Amino acid sequence: MYRNGVQGRYKQTMDSYDASESTPRQSTSSRPEDYFIGATFLQKRLESVRKQTSFVPTPPRRKIPHCSLLQEDVDLQKVAFLLHKQWTLYSLTPLYKFSYSNLKEYSRLLNAFIVAEKQKGLAVEVGEDFNIKVIFSTLLGIKGTQRDPEAFLVQILSKSQLPSENRESKVLWTGWFCCIFGDSLLETVSEDFTCLPLFLANGTESNTAIIGTWFQKTFDCYFSPLAINAFNLSWMAAMWTACKMDHYVATTEFLWSVPCSPQSLDISYAIHPEDAKALWDSVHKTPGEVTQEEVDLFMDCLYSHFHRHFKIHLSATRLVRVSTSVASAHTDGKIKILCHKYLIGVLAYLTELAIFQIE
């Protein structure tokens, strides 16, 4: 069980997942049962804390993101609005007493809160409409396994003043919560909590802050911005280059930041996506898995090629942005997903980073 300090944790969660399958959770449990389940949760949390390392405990191998595989396939129509938009990433601790049946209630409460926040300090007439409508809705199909909670979406729409038939609501702000393959977190929380560790927001910062405050007050959770370090960006680059694509919509591009005074220098390196895929294929050995050595080798090839031409050691700089036909990610925690086929795969990796940050 403890063969490898890093792999140990990964393997342990797999084992505990199997164990919990055999003991199905009951909705009404007697007192001793409660105590037993509580002890198991505490035990599991202690295990994960004990094995904690300062960085993402990367298992030496990882599966290449594949097409979504659940019963309800991700409908392109429904998720099309999630693609080609820049999302800011946050990690979110589990929500306490969140219920999917109360979504209308939550819409109403959040609406009132937003209106109150925006009009703070000014006299407000009761019942006045401030042209804002908040909608909570579930996103079906955005999950990794059946155990993952349903993803849900929050949108702020602006209603036009004119009471005519053809009024169009403009979307002011969108945010969605999801959890893909979040087993390691789901294991360790009790029934009252809903685990949706990944939060993606598109819209103004002020709206994000207001909505964040409401969620934090209502569900006793905590948001924190999710930054992606250079190590994880290079993993993303390798995994996304490994994805099989019918046609490439964008060139593969990397951006490095050179720390120098007075102003930092940015180096951008663009490769034809087919060349990048060819390079990856020559490096890649084991089918269906991506290892740390392959990622390092892939990046080293790019670095040495650049060094040969420009005599600059890119390995001494900091990778800041990776952009491929599948998705593009920036170190500040911004992501844009371009390909619906690999949506779940991209979200799975981000969920893992978010869970790691929470823990």
Next chain:
Amino acid sequence: MSVLRPLDKLPSLNTATILLVGIEDALLQQLADSMLKEDCASELKVHLAKSLPLPSSVNRPRIDLIVFVINLHSKYSLQNTEESLRHVDASFFLGKVCFLATGAGRESHCSIHRHTVVKLAHTYQSPLLYCDLEVEAFRATMAQRLVRMLQVCAGHVPGVSALNLLSLLRSSEGPSLEDM
């Protein structure tokens, strides 16, 4: 191709020499300054190098402790360290080599996984220290620690040898590391 050997020169009287190897000039210089400020009974000599092998033309005293400084923000510094390790004789690794990882504080800037550095230190059976050399307070503490280690490695502390110190510093990470 000169290889550093621990016992190929005679020791000078009451002198302890440390060699800091790393690509970050500024950080090494600051660490060296902090070390020289420390109160020490023996005379301290601090040598800085970007990489090994050292040029053989220079006349230098016997080196008592080598510290490889690895910046976790830069893969290049890890590669440089790995290259330099080839020019160190095996008998140096009996307590006279130590790895110092800097930059762990700013996780968003890290491009090397901590596991890689831990594995490197384990392979070479040498202690791994963490310190953010950019922060004044941490640097001063680390300088103090290195000066004490250097005194032991130079044999200036009666009753404790470099090998004793190594077995004391060997962290008990448990069976997990042994299977690497």
